[in-house]
Each structure stands twice: as structure tokens, then as C-alpha cells.
Amino acid sequence: MAVQSSTKLNLCEDEDDEPLVFKRYSTKSKPNQLNAEAKKLSAERQVGQPGKQVSEQRSSNGLNSSVQNGKMVPSTKSPPAKSPLASPKASTSSAGASPVSNSKASTSSRASPVSKAPPLTTLNGQSKRLSEQNKSTTIKEEINSIEHLAQGNSDSEDEKPIGARLGKVKPSEDSDDDKPLSSRIAPKSKLGTSGSRPYDSNERKPVVSKVQKNGSSTMDKGKASSVVSSKRPLDKVNSSENCSAKRPKVSDSSTSAKNKQVSAKQEPKEEDDDDDDFIPISQRSKKVASDSKTSLTKLKVTKVGSSSIKKTIKKGQKASKISKYSKSTTKPPGSNDGQIKWITLKHNGVIFPPPYNPHGVATMYAVMKDTDYVQKETFRINFWADWHKFLGKNHVIQKLDACDFTPIYDWYQNEKEKKKQMSTEEKKALKEEKLKQEEKYMWAEVDGDKEKVGNFRVEPPGLFRGRGEHPKSGKLKRRIRPSDVTINIGKDAPIPECPIPGESWKEVRHDNTVTWLAFWNDPINQKEFKYVFLAPSSSLKGKSDELKYDKARRLTDCIGKIRASYTKDFTSKDVSKRQIAVATYLIDKLALRAGNEKDDDEADTVGCCTLKVENVKAIPPNSLEFNFLGKDSIRYENTVEVEIPVYKAIMQFQSGKSGSDDLFDLLDTSRLNAHLKEKMDGLTAKVFRTYNASITLDNILNKETKDGDLSEKLVVYQHANKEVAIICNHQRTVSKSHSAQMSKLTEKIAELQGNLKELKVDLDRAKKGKPPLKDADGKQKKNLTPEALERKIAQTNAKIEKMELDMRIKEDLKTVALGTSKINYLDPRITVAWCKRHEVPIEKIFNKSLLAKFSWAMRVEPDFRF
């Protein structure tokens, strides 16, 4: 585990010693909102970092064995402990002794403080085994704990409320509004029956748009605006051809990937900046850089971007060549060596969190006191199991519920507060310090270009916070050390120095068929990996993003044919075929995820292929009511009218099964995707989500944008974005202050209306030559001309209108997350082209990160349509 022994409590600050290179980030402390929830996160993170080092020893489980034994093992590195930390409370005092304990295993000891049930005396007795120092530290806290003991488990009782609300149940928690987004889709016309509708005409329209709102749910009705139904001529589908063929698009030039081979030709084009006007200045410079970069890359590499088919072939050759010198002889399954991702790669490895962990495991838990995580039994049980193991069988602490974590929690809050109180300068200094230490890790060099690294910080120890009812949540996530980390780097690049002296990387590879710079096994699930990748702004990621959208765009050409095909199969005699057809229909129409199988040690969530009989209810005459937990345990609740054959098929699939049986018993994602691939090269289930999201945006923008001022256009964009978020069921929890904010706005509007009334009275009087009435304070108002008053009235009215609109939007979006679709599903070229056409500055839609991430899309032609 993570924590290890450290003896000292000091948290904060400093400890000097250590060789570690990094310092901890400062501990952060921010009090701010203490909301329960918020805090928890932060807390955790911090916990790990505060102290400095200490030796961590090893226990295999991560826990420090030494601690367990009661002995202390001095770590080599660890210096003498510093003083107890900051925590006023307990630590210092009690421990006079402890401070010194250095590297010992105080962790355990520390933990003990907190808890405890037994009376102090007991503690002492037991603690013998512990180092003395440790014990002492604990004492104070123990006292408290004791009290609690008497009461019962304190932690559970404290603030339940908060916790309860937060977490988990994000989905429909409260009001009606919280209803599932999907359910909010407007009823639109009933959906189409696909069978009946002419494909060619409808393709552009996402099937989704037809979804009907769930009658039962209370959602906001009005809002759901209908999705666009208009179709655009261009879109015709050419049903005849093979979908995999690329269709020449008007603005194909923008799709550079495809044309890469022709780069010579294109290059000039790319350089021309005629579109620059649309590009923010800041971007322009970047753009140049990136352009040149891109071309370089192209030359060198055989373009990864080129059509996939070619790519594969080419790459294959190259790969084999390269693999010769590649160290790793055996290729792991995931490495498709057909794809060379880079030729040269240099970077500096990863940075580790500061080693010393003052408070240890108990702190990790204490800090989450008011989150809803600790309200869950699974969380507590898992935590206790790991903590107990860590403490050792004979430790005084024998029961989690008997421990009072309040002292640690308070100490933590106090630290946060302190930090918050630091002067701006101090904060700045700290920030710079951190930056200085991390700078070298932030950049990599790929094929000669400098690229930003995404997550170069190794995850600190902490408690696993699985979402929903995750069976492993609460488990201790042990510390990751260099010997857990595998580095991937160019063969000729210098191997990054291991940041922790005396230790070394687990392995160094030179695999240019993958994009990761480093990885380690997930401590919670050894079978899984945590990777360090380049940032989204990198050219490698950009290319892959572009390919993703190009593929979705290709679906535009095939969608008609695909819909016709699955519609035909709704009534196939072959059940397997029928299941594929219905599943594809749901994925297309409702933007459901594929639904891979999951293990028992994961939260129980489903996607299309894993839907259970009980997740879908047939409602005569032909509606289906969906209700299930999807990714991240976000609830999907939606009732839609479907075509009769689909309705019948679903009932057939359900017949004779129990609620927990698979609805599509003959189907899984690999079969489904294999089938989809026959329809279009590279087609998989998730492409439909991208396609439907992007086509919806394109349609709404083109249908609803009118000449008007900027803010009106932005409203249109936001509206389109919202529709997409609803289709994809991208939800967020309602902000804690939402209702307060709403009532504040209501008040303001009322006040303005009062003003309005007064103005009107004054206007009447002014017209009659009378002076205005006195104001509320009894003071005489200025004498205004009727014209001036009218102007004021108009202004006030406009203000009220705007506020009302803001309020409506706010209410409307309180459970909708717009960001996810913007980042992952909406082809940025649609947005960029629309901005160009309507003179909307792109930075009004994309923030700095998105501009960087989508730099590849900036030079799209204004007439680009998805």
C-alpha cells in the first residue's frame, strides 16, 4: 500500500530529506466547499502526497511490511523524520517521541491513533509492539475515538445526507428533471419505421431523433426540441456501392488522412492560410508549426494516416523490419504490428509521488468521511479488509466502526485551510517549484517533434473509488514503484533515468507499434494496465481522431443500405440474424453502446449486447421502455416507439426467459462487430454513436442557424450540443447550489419587474407633464423625458428576457453534460466550418485545450458537411 510507513506525521511540509526529486505538490488544501463530496477526491489525492519520503518498504501487497511487524525499518532514504507534522493535533504532541521515528513504520501506528475502540489503556498495552513513537502519536486521536466507540461507529452516522446524495445514484435522483436525458428527447414524430421510410431520403437524420420522450417520466417537456429532420440533398445515400468506398466529399481535401499520399499536392494547400481569419491568432502560429510538423511526419513515416488498407500493408513491412531490432521479441497480443506509430521516440519517463506518507492508510479513509463512499458497505468492508491486513492481526484496532476518524479529518481540513490562506506569492512560488520539477516529464519527442505528454504522474496510493456498486471499491490502491513500470522508448533514445535512486524500471521496450510511453499493472486488477500516453493535442492522437471521424463520415454513405438490411432481418427466420438486426437497430436508433461482457468483479452494468430481459419492457402497442445502468453506472431510462417488427422480435427474445437472462442470448459484441464489418470496412458499434452525434450536430446547426447576432448563434450551437448530449445520455450531477442559484435569479427578475412597473407609471406621468413618483427611499427621481423612459423600459424588458432565457437554459442543462460529446463525438470540422460560415469566432466554442486537440480540423473548408 500506499502508505507506508512513515513515521512522521508531518505532513506537510517538508521534509527535506529525501532524495526524492519531487516534492510533493503542496498539499493542497482547499477548503472551499466543503461539500462533502468534493472533498473526498481531493482528499485522497493529497493524502498520498504529503509527506515525503520514507522508505517504503515493501510488502508485497504494497503495504509496508515493516509496519506490520511492528518493527521499523529505516528506509535508506528516509531521513530522520521531521517533526511531526503539521497536524497540530495529534501528532505532534503526542508524539514527542514519534517525531523521530523516522522511517519507521509509523504508518501503522498512525493509523491506530485514529481509531480505536479500546480505552487508552488498552492501547498502550498493545502497542508495545509498535514502536513507541508511533504510539505516542496516536494517542490523541485515540481519545476521541474512544468516545466514539462508546457511541458506536461514528463514521457512519455523521453526515449521511451528503453522502447520500452525492454519489452514486447520480441518475435520477431528484426531481423530475433528473430524468434520464434520453427520455427528454422530444417525441418528435414517431419514429420512423425504418422499414417504411425511404432510406435515401432520411439518412441524414439520425434515427435517434425519432425517439420519443418517455411519457411517464416527467421530463421537461418543452425542451426537447425536435431533432432535425430535414435532409440535405447532398446526403443522399448511394445505396449501391460498397460502403467501404470512400465517397468524394465536397471538402474532402480536409480529410487529409486519406490524401496523405498525395501530400505533395496538398501541402501547398495546407499552408495557405486563407482561412486564417477564422483561426484565433494564437492558433495561427501553432497551426503553422503543426502543419509543418505534419508534413514532416508524412515524409518520414509512411503515413499512418493513409487509408487503412494501404497502411496495413505498408506498415506490415516496416514493422517487421523494425521488429528486428526491437527488443521485445514476443509480441503481445495487443500490438498489431502492422501499424507503426513512430520512428523515433524520446521522453523522460514518469514522475512518482513523494514517498513519505505521514498519516497513512487511516488518512485516506478519514479524508473521505463525508463522502458517500463511506456510506457504502462494500466500501467499508473492502477498506477494512485491506487496512486490517495492513495493521496486522493483533493490532489494537479490530473494528472499523469503532474508529473515530474525526481528528484526522479535522487535521486535514485544517491543512487545506492553511494552504488556502497562503499568500498569492507563496502559492505562485510553490507552483513554479512544482513546474520546475515536472517540466522535463511534460514533453516527449516523436519523430523529431516535441509533443506534450498526457499523464506523466504515476498515480499515488489511495482508496479505489469504483463507480456504482463496484465490488472492489474501498480497496487500498498500493503505491506504484519504478519496478512496476515498463518504459517504451525509441531504440536510440537515452533510457530515462529512474527518478528514485537505487531503484530501476521493470522493463524497457522499444515497440514502435504502440503509442504508450509507459505502463504499469493496475494495482486493483492486476490484469489491467495503466498507460502513459501523449496528450490529446499530439499529432499521434490527432491523426487517430481524424481517422475516427472519417470513418463515421463514411457511414453516411452506407447508412441507408445498412438500415434497409437490418430492417429486412427483423423478420428473418434465423434467430441469430434477427438478434443482430434488432441490436443494430437499437445501437443506431438509441445510440446504445456495444455492451461487452463483464467480469463478476466489476460493477454490474450493461450495454446493448448485454441487455437483460428485465431491462426492456414492451408497452403496447409498440413501445419499448428501457431502464438499465450503463457505463459508469449512469442510468439509461427511455421509452421509445419502435417499428412493429422490432417490438415483436423483442417480445420473442424475452419469451421463456427470466428477468436476469440475456435479451440477446445468441449475440455478443464480437459477433455483432463481425457482422457490421461486412457492411462497411472498419465498422463497429461505436461508430454509430459518433455518426449519430455528428450528423445531428450538422443537421441542427444547418437547420437552425439564422442570421442574427453572435449570441443567438451561440444559443443554436449550445442547443445542438445539448441534443447530442441527450442522445448519448451524457449526464452530470446537479450542482449543489443549483436551486439556490435559481431562486436568486427568480428574485432578480422579480426586482426588475418591479422596476418596470415603476417606469411605466413614470412614463404615464411624464406624458402628462407630471414629475415621477418618489423612489422607495422617498427620494425624488430625476425627471426624464418620455423617450428616455421608454428606452429604459425597453432595456429592462430585454434584461428580463435575457435572464429568463438564461434561467431556462440553466434548468435545462442542469443534468446534461455537454463537454463529453464535444470532446469525443462531434467532428470538429463541422463546428469549424459552421464558425467560418457564420462568422463565429471558433474560440467561442472551443477552449484552449480543444483548439489544440482539434488543430488538425482548423483548415477545413467552410462548406464542409458531415
Added chain:
DNA sequence: ATCAAGACTTGGTACGATCTCG
């Protein structure tokens, strides 16, 4: 055909930074 490893995309949240309004 199935399985599992591996690689990479997608997703929500908390927090700190920045903006806004009184």
C-alpha cells in the same frame, strides 16, 4: 470459436483558476 491480454477511447467529477457582479 473462445478467451484473454493488450491498447486505446470515452466519461464523470473535484478542484483550482478565472470571471462576474455587487
Added chain:
DNA sequence: CGAGATCGTACCAAGTCTTGAT
């Protein structure tokens, strides 16, 4: 200028999908 609202980002969990092995 300060409190609260909003924005932007770090973080890391949880999906999808591919591929080689059996």
C-alpha cells in the same frame, strides 16, 4: 475587492475493440 458562478483541467475509472493463443 470579494464571494459566488463558471470554466478548464487533472485524474483516473470504465468502456470498446483488436489480436494472438488455444
